[in-house]
Amino acid sequence: MAIYVLGDHTLDLREPDRETLVALLKDETVNEELFHVADCVKTREFGNKVFIRGIIEFSNHCRCTCAYCGINARMTRIKRYRMLPDDLVDAAVHAAQTYRTVILQSGEDRFYTADMLADIVRRIKKQANCAVTLSIGERTLEEYRMMREAGADRFLLKHETANAVLYEALHGVPLETRLDAQRRLRGLGFELGGGFMVGLPGQTDETLADDLLTLVREKVQMAGIGPFIVHPDTELAGARDGDPHKTLKVLALARLLLPACHLPSTTALNVKGGMKNALFCGADVIMQKATPFAYRELYDIYPGRDAREVPLEEQYETLRKGLAELGLSAE
Numbered sequence: 276m277a278i279y280v281l282g283d284h285t286l287d288l289r290e291p292d293r294e295t296l297v298a299l300l301k302d303e304t305v306n307e308e309l310f311h312v313a314d315c316v317k318t319r320e321f322g323n324k325v326f327i328r329g330i331i332e333f334s335n336h337c338r339c340t341c342a343y344c345g346i347n348a349r350m351t352r353i354k355r356y357r358m359l360p361d362d363l364v365d366a367a368v369h370a371a372q373t374y375r376t377v378i379l380q381s382g383e384d385r386f387y388t389a390d391m392l393a394d395i396v397r398r399i400k401k402q403a404n405c406a407v408t409l410s411i412g413e414r415t416l417e418e419y420r421m422m423r424e425a426g427a428d429r430f431l432l433k434h435e436t437a438n439a440v441l442y443e444a445l446h447g448v449p450l451e452t453r454l455d456a457q458r459r460l461r462g463l464g465f466e467l468g469g470g471f472m473v474g475l476p477g478q479t480d481e482t483l484a485d486d487l488l489t490l491v492r493e494k495v496q497m498a499g500i501g502p503f504i505v506h507p508d509t510e511l512a513g514a515r516d517g518d519p520h521k522t523l524k525v526l527a528l529a530r531l532l533l534p535a536c537h538l539p540s541t542t543a544l545n546v547k548g549g550m551k552n553a554l555f556c557g558a559d560v561i562m563q564k565a566t567p568f569a570y571r572e573l574y575d576i577y578p579g580r581d582a583r584e585v586p587l588e589e590q591y592e593t594l595r596k597g598l599a600e601l602g603l604s605a606e
């Protein structure tokens with residue numbers, strides 16, 4: 276367990292405290308040192324590897340009303356889609372020819388029963404040699420168990436914000452509901468991915484420190500930390516986007532607190548042009564779209580997402596070359 280001295284601040288990983296994290300977030304003079312140390316920790320843990328995942332957004336139906344999300348249940352004017360199970364399996368098997376991990380993501384869409392999802396996972400695992408990550412929201416313990424027993428390896432379920440009042444205002448349900456779901460997943464042996472947004476209206480540095488400590492307390496093995504991006508059709512229209520620079524600081528602190536955790540350069544951060552920087556501030560994962568072209572623009576959770584129609588192999592090769600130029604190796 277390390278003790279980091281950054282500027283005037285001492286961050287003791289045996290007992291990371293909120294006060295020090297807040298002070299580090301506020302102190303702009305430590306940035307260069309913080310980013311350097313985070314990069315060294317990442318290199319110690321993963322060498323120069325960057326893990327590339329393919330993500331398939333298979334349904335934009337959602338029963339939830341998350342205030343920031345462009346596909347939430349209140350958005351009546353958007354075009355909804357669902358991929359049929361056979362098409363989803365085919366897309367995942369195809370994606371697995373390029374990516375070692377395939378992430379299946381959707382809104383909270385109850386059209387897909389746990390039986391259906393388990394069957395989809397089972398078929399993918401049988402036909403392709405890849406890890407399967409699910410990102411489909413909250414379900415019961417029994418439903419999660421079925422997916423785990425079918426072979427799903429990992430599950431992404433961010434806590435989004437550790438401020439219970441803010442969480443409830445944005446989601447209409449208590450934060451504990453989300454944390455309970457994370458604990459169900461961890462108890463079943465899923466590799467658990469958490470995470471949160473940086474720059475939500477009403478968020479403070481104290482909230483961000485609590486967000487980081489939540490990742491530690493909930494023992495996440497992956498964490499997606501991205502800037503909040505305003506969707507103009509949501510009730511948060513007119514708010515300000517999260518700051519990519521602040522996001523990088525939070526990411527770097529996450530790397531110190533959770534040395535072996537997988538930390539993506541999130542798609543939201545990439546939209547803000549932060550990918551290259553993130554890879555030298557602690558991030559070790561990049562997610563690339565593997566959603567069939569017909570649906571890419573429709574999975575509109577926030578603006579600016581990449582909807583280009585580049586074949587997966589070409590997309591991967593371009594990324595691999597770009598990483599090689601930075602001295603990094605695509606895995």
Ligand code: SF4
Nearest residue numbers: 337339341344347382
């Ligand atoms: S953030 Fe996820 S759960 Fe919330 S409304 Fe959007 S798709 Fe649904």
